[in-house]
Amino acid sequence: MERCAIELAAALGPQVPVVAIGEDAAPPDVLAPRFTSLGGSLRGVARVFSVVRLRRWSAAVDGVVVVVGVWAALPLLVCRRRLPFAVVVWEHSMSPENLAANPSLRLLHRAARHLYGRADAVVAVSEVLAAELEQWLAAPPVIAIPNLLRDEDAAAGPPRREGQPEEPAGRRTSRKDDGRVVVLAVGRLVPVKNHELLLTALTRLPEDWVLDVAGDGPLREALSVRCERLGLGSRVRFLGHVPDMKPLYDSCDVVALPSHGETFGLAMLEAARHERDVVVTDFPMARALVPSLVPGRSSPADADSFASTLVEVVTSPTPPHERRAAAARREHFVDPKRVVDRWVHLLQSVAPDLDRHESKT
Numbered sequence: 001m002e003r004c005a006i007e008l009a010a011a012l013g014p015q016v017p018v019v020a021i022g023e024d025a026a027p028p029d030v031l032a033p034r035f036t037s038l039g040g041s042l043r044g045v046a047r048v049f050s051v052v053r054l055r056r057w058s059a060a061v062d063g064v065v066v067v068v069g070v071w072a073a074l075p076l077l078v079c080r081r082r083l084p085f086a087v088v089v090w091e092h093s094m095s096p097e098n099l100a101a102n103p104s105l106r107l108l109h110r111a112a113r114h115l116y117g118r119a120d121a122v123v124a125v126s127e128v129l130a131a132e133l134e135q136w137l138a139a140p141p142v143i144a145i146p147n148l149l150r151d152e153d154a155a156a157g158p159p160r161r162e163g164q165p166e167e168p169a170g171r172r173t174s175r176k177d178d179g180r181v182v183v184l185a186v187g188r189l190v191p192v193k194n195h196e197l198l199l200t201a202l203t204r205l206p207e208d209w210v211l212d213v214a215g216d217g218p219l220r221e222a223l224s225v226r227c228e229r230l231g232l233g234s235r236v237r238f239l240g241h242v243p244d245m246k247p248l249y250d251s252c253d254v255v256a257l258p259s260h261g262e263t264f265g266l267a268m269l270e271a272a273r274h275e276r277d278v279v280v281t282d283f284p285m286a287r288a289l290v291p292s293l294v295p296g297r298s299s300p301a302d303a304d305s306f307a308s309t310l311v312e313v314v315t316s317p318t319p320p321h322e323r324r325a326a327a328a329r330r331e332h333f334v335d336p337k338r339v340v341d342r343w344v345h346l347l348q349s350v351a352p353d354l355d356r357h358e359s360k361t
Contacts, residue, residue: 001092001093002068004092004125004147004148004266005018005068006018007147007148008148008340008343009034010031011148011336011340012340012343012344014033014034015034017034018034018035018036019038019057020036020037020038021038021039021042021050021053021054021072021075022038022039022041022047023037023041038053038054038056038057047071047075050071051078054075054076054079058076058083058084058085061083061085062084062085063085063086063351064086064087064088064347064350064351065085065086065087066088066090066123066347067087067088067089067090068090069090069093070094070105070109070112071108073089073116074108074111074112074115077115077118077119078115080115080118080119081118085351086120086350087119087120088120088121088346088347089116089119089121089123090123090125091124091129091133092124092129092263092264093105094132094133094263095129095261095262095285096261097283098192098261100192101190101260102191102192113136113137116137116140117137117138117139117140119140120350121141121142121143121346121349121350122140122141122142123142123143123145123346124142124143124144124145124263125145125146125147125263125264126144126146126264126265126285126288127144127288128263128284128285128288129144129263129285130142130143130144145342145343145346146264146333146334146339147266147334147339148334148339149269149270149334149336180209180210181205181208181209181210181253181314182210182211182212182251182252182254183198183202183209183210183252183254183256183310184211184212184248184249184254184255185198185212185213185255185256185257185258186214186245186255186267186270186271187214187215187257187259187267188215188216188217189216189217189218189220189223189238190219191219191260192261193258193260194258194259194281195213195223196223196226197258197281197302197303197306198211198258198306199211199223199226199227199230199232200230200303201258201303201304201307201310202230202235202236203231203232203303204304204307205307205310205311207235209235209310210236211232211235211236211237212237212239212248212252213236213237213238214239214240214241214242214245214248215239215240215241215242220240223238224238245270246274249270249271249276250274252276253276254276254277254296254313254314255267255268255276255277255278256279256310257271257278257279257280257281257286258281258301258306259281259283259286260281260283260301261283261284262283262286263285265285265289265294268286268289268290268294269289269294271296272293272296272326272327273327273330275323277296277317277318278294278295278313279297279299279306279310280297280298281299281301282298282299282300282301286298291318291322291326292329293329293330293333294330295318295322295326296313296318297312
């Protein structure tokens with residue numbers, strides 16, 4: 001979510017300041033001139049001190065403040081009635097699947113049910129998440145605005161020139177020199193991402209099928225142990241956080257996303273922009289994206305079905321004309337100008353006297 005906030009702040013303009021409640025690391029270069037940290041990182045119960053930090057900081061703020069995520073929103077909303085500015089909550093995590101998998105998030109959700117009503121507006125990163133939030137949030141209004149996708153290296157695929165023949169839709173050859181079939185998984189190593197299913201599915205596939213896992217998280221050690229017990233030690237690479245994903249997308253045959261659920265589907269959209277088919281489990285956000293905006297197929301959430309669907313996608317990838325049609329719909333959905341215009345309209349609606357460069361993220 002931090003990456004999406006950086007992209008939005010950059011798109012809204014250079015006069016939009018960015019404030020971190022607690023951050024020790026240096027900000028990205030694009031934000032350095034307008035970045036403020038209110039102190040060092042706060043973790044666990046120490047996060048209660050965010051209320052004190054925010055109250056001190058808020059005395060000199062006007063206009064509108066966009067708070068990113070529940071950890072930032074709750075302490076600000078605690079003191080909302082004393083604040084001289086409008087507050088927009090940007091929510092990205094409170095899906096039923098995330099709540100089921102994360103006890104800490106369930107506790108935050110109980111507080112959010114009471115405190116989110118103090119905001120002037122709530123933004124959800126997808127229509128699917130907005131519908132979920134509206135089930136328990138009577139007010140304020142929930143507005144769905146997709147995240148910005150600004151990967152300069154990603155492409156929807158060049159348009160076919162008139163008279164140019166269609167590419168064959170047969171099986172892609174592996175991009176590994178030794179002929180292996182490469183499955184790529186992208187996402188944090190947390191329970192909701194359901195990597196366990198993918199590891200079990202890999203045992204149902206031939207030994208020349210291998211898995212690259214991009215992402216880190218608290219389950220890394222447990223998943224590594226599970227790999228060894230399944231005899232997959234030589235077929236799976238845990239790569240941790242990968243700043244530049246393009247080489248991994250270029251070298252894989254298919255992107256596997258076995259999540260219990262997603263609120264936006266960033267990994268699905270990025271895979272599509274790199275012209276890679278996806279295999280996903282059947283959950284609401286996957287149904288909204290695949291195959292209409294993201295070429296690929298969904299699978300029941302069992303290892304045998306998931307393995308079979310991987311084979312189907314690799315041997316019969318999406319035909320080029322269907323890929324181009326999905327790309328056109330996708331690029332409209334995440335069009336940067338359209339996304340920024342919706343944000344500007346929202347910010348001006350909650351603070352009518354606001355110039356577009358006066359908001360704070």
